[in-house]
Amino acid sequence: MLSLEQKLAIVESFPELQRKDVSLGRINFHYENSSYDKKIVVYHLHPNGNGFVYAEYVKGYPTDSKGLINIRDFSEEELRVIIQKSILSLTDTSSAVQPKITSQQEERWSDDEGHVLAVTFVEDLWYVYAGSNLDCAFETYEEVEEYMAEEGFAKQ
Structure with missing residues (x-):
């Protein structure tokens, strides 16, 4: 303790x-x-x-x-x-400016071992993919950033 x-x-x-x-x-x-x-x-x-x-x-x-x-x-x-x-x-994120990314765009995130994850935004949700497999989905970009940091990934 x-x-x-x-x-x-x-x-x-x-x-x-x-x-x-x-x-x-x-x-x-x-x-x-x-x-x-x-x-x-x-x-x-x-x-x-x-x-x-x-x-x-x-x-x-x-x-x-x-x-x-x-x-x-x-x-x-x-x-x-x-x-x-x-x-x-406790923070109202509904009025916060979300990063500009469309469903046609994706962000690439990688870790020290060379693994790459893709992040896309589609219809109010942020999706994280490992290759063609859906890894998880989040309601806010902040949750994506937190998850990626916890898993050891950084934006490319």
């Missing part, structure tokens, strides 16, 4: 979050640019290392009735990922 100091260093590495000290030595971190009424990303980070991240709109994470996920036993990487996903989930 990461200590409070380690978790604080990770959370504070996100410049978009603002620290708010609350009762009993606990700390919250707010995302003031949230597109929703909900602004707290990190909730009640406690001196004993326990704490929560708001993940109601993040797919793949079980949350409690308040939309929170306990981060007590998260690794550094897991904590960074869930915080980034939480921030993205």
Whole structure:
């Protein structure tokens, strides 16, 4: 388990979050640019290392009735990922400018081993192909970028 100091260093590495000290030595971190009424990303980070991240709109994470996920036993990487996903989930991307790519165009991404993936945009979805095989599909380009980074791919 990461200590409070380690978790604080990770959370504070996100410049978009603002620290708010609350009762009993606990700390919250707010995302003031949230597109929703909900602004707290990190909730009640406690001196004993326990704490929560708001993940109601993040797919793949079980949350409690308040939309929170306990981060007590998260690794550094897991904590960074869930915080980034939480921030993205609170950001309205509908008005954001998407990269200009049409269904006739594709982006090529490669890894250090020479594997190549193709990314295309068709009818509101971003598709990732390995050769002629569909690897996955995403709703936003940001999800594509995050996936590719996690898998070790870079845009050519």
